[in-house]
Amino acid sequence: MIVAARSNTRPPLLCSAVLAAAVLLAAGCTSGGRSEGGQATTPTTAAAPAQPLRVRLVTTAQVPPGGLSAARAAKRAAPGLERFLDRYLSAAYVNAAGGEAGWDGLLGLFDKPVRASARKQLDALSLGQAAPTVTAVRPGQATAKAVVLYGDGGPEAATVRVSFDGTADTAKGSGPVRLRSVLQLLATGDSWRIAAFDSRTGPPK
């Protein structure tokens, strides 16, 4: 009787607990999927970035005698540079996931005399060959230090050290992506073009 009583009383408890566990498990799966954009359960779905790309830029300027102060010139040049670096990192990493966007957008940021070289070295400048296997890139830290050559009419050129770290999601899992570049930029009136580069991607050798 006692056994029977136990046996009589336990099955309903077990059923409830199993149900609760099933609900929790389901919740766990769903929660994980939501927080990471679902890439764990649906790897082919593009993930929403965990945080938006934001380039932290420190700018200094070289100014002509009798012109703006270096501090003011740096302040004036910074927003345009920041927009340009945002466009670069978006085209090279964040928007490159899946490989459908192609590289024309990125290559358009290069000065014509260096564009052909850039096309041949995309792996050193962007996600490169890995892009088609990547479903999403979650930006991490993006920092840049710029020295701007400021002329009478505004910025003329700049040297920028760019550092970007992020996480790329693929069907097989996720891994870090990394860019360390020195970009020599030419001002084009309302924007910038990359006139030369020295760039590394992937894990440090």
Next chain:
Amino acid sequence: MIRRPLTWIAALGLVAALTVGLVVAVSPHRPATAQSGQAITVQRAHAGSATPTVKKRIVLLTIGSDSGAPKFGRGGSVETGRADALQLVVLDTVRQRGAVVSFPRDSYVPIPGHGTSKLNAAMAFGGPPLLVQTFERLTGLTIDYYALTSFDGLTDIVNKVGGVQVNVDMNLRDHFAGAFLDKGRQTLDGSQALAYARARKTLPGGDFDRSRHQGQILLGGLGTFQRQVARDPTRVMTWLAVMRDEVKTDLPFPELLRLALLATRVPPSRIQNIPVPSVAGSAGGASVVRLLPGAYSLFARLRAGQLS
């Protein structure tokens, strides 16, 4: 008796399931690698670099004017002075080779519209355009751009970039130019570089030696630029700022930047320093330098792309 073990197994399974479920549920950022537990390699290591591709051959005339230098008591405009330092820089951008061809300022040559006169007078007659025209007629080369500075400009350039390293090729005690230098590789400041570029009277080869020294300063500047940029790429901006402030040129800024970036890659050892073959002479009682037949052979080789 049969039910009890089953019950325990079910309970244990339940606890395990609950635990896993709870852990997963409360985990705020479950990484996509939870299945494998390790990050995968998405991006392999790659390195790359490039400088601009510019036209295959570039010919640049560098000019040192004797005017427009208030610090040296030289008034007037830098563009209407006499051109006392004259180098033709010929670059083969594909093979990354070049030549700095130094011309004695007293070279006795035809100047369009002004008969035959000393080469340095061409700029005084008609500014940099006439000097460029004179060079083009003389050498048969098309000059793409010129770059002009003064005594003040040269000393300021050298001082602002922190000195240029030059292999001084003789002991110099030239009080006329203020050049007191010992033979050997050394970093010259602005006034030393100017003195080395001007010393002539006490040199065994006179104008010929001076022209060679001027070429050495140009190449020393290139080497210094490259070393500084290799250590700190932002130095490109420093050098461009100095050039902008101290040099007059018809080079559009984008082209100046591209050339500067290209210059980071051309080893100075691949650029020959060639004084134009010449000999001292006289014309109408004035001492001049006459170009030897070897000079015209050199121009022909340069036109043919042979940079030696």
